Amino acid sequence: MKNQFTPLYRIWHWTMAFSVIGLLCTVLLRKTFLSYKTNALIIQEKLAALDVEITLESAKTIAKAIRAPMWEWHYIFAAILGISILLRLVLLFTKEAKHPVIQFLEAPKEEKLKKGVHVLLCLCIALLALSGAILYFHETLGFEKASIGWVKESHEFLMFPLIGTIVLHLGGVLMHEVKTKEPIVSKMIHGDA
Template sequence: MNNYSFKKYQPLSLRVWHWLNALAILGLLGTAFLRKTFLSWRTNSALIENKLQEAGTTITPELAKDIAVSIRTPMWDWHYVLGFTLGGLLLVRVLVGIFAVKKCPATHAAQSAWNLPKVPAGQKANAVHYTLVKTGYALFYLVTVFMVASGLLLYFKTELGISKEALNPVKEIHELMMWFFVAFVVGHIVGIVVAENRHDQGLVSDMIHGGRKE
């Protein structure tokens, strides 16, 4: 096994964290997409108004909005639950890193980049790919920290005495960074497929049973 292979033994704590984290992020993305598409209050409030008008009943735009928001509220409550879950998993990942993996993704990526000039020419391509992936992981954790922190600010804005207007920039960035996770998930899946068909067969199964200890 070369130094730039992703096939390494994965402790049980990291494997459980990985799959729970994946479920939380996919759930968050799903609720965010529903909020912006099928359960958008703008789309549904207009639909409610039009359908009631066709039935010969009038309704104010404000009431139509309230009904549309009420329809999506149960779904959006799951976004909050999953957001708190992601925050808890982030803390768990710190503990896993300290006690099980004993390696910080950010410092590991930096160390790999620092060692690139010393890599033999024959391994340079694998080393660059490995470093880019590890850097992507480090960026993933940094963005996750921001998403959890900004999500908590938005959720507890009233308790913290922060106005909705003051948090508008935070909200906009929070919503924009959702696309980072979309790109990360797609890139992660594509990367696994490529690795499974090249030199790192068994990555998925290793993340289930742990792989072979070195």
């Protein structure tokens, strides 16, 4: 049988996994330790203890400035995700990997669920990349920020089905290893040549 886990296929997989995990980490930090709402209150409170009064608006500006260098990583990981999408296009072009929908249609009955999860995973990532790119390049594309509020909402919402499909993917990979004893993770690292 033709090797599935070629070097380029593995580089594609791990580049994409690394960038997606990185993107999720930036969101986690934005919503927790670097939340500008929480940190603005801390800044206001600590300055008040030193007899310095500032408005909540000024405190929010400072908290957003502290968050900014971390959030730059959202765009750095986005660029790495962009590279992985280009690699997948190369794989399609060189016929090293098939389109996930074709893989799903051609899969035997027992592999339909696994391939279905791959389709959903790729769909979520593609839509997140598209909506993210529209948000990032909205000025160049000639969109008013106010008119693309729905794109931002969709971008934020898509994270939840993405997390759901990642959990299913990791669960599926683990189950495959345990049930069949085929070292599939090892193949994704070392290849199957």
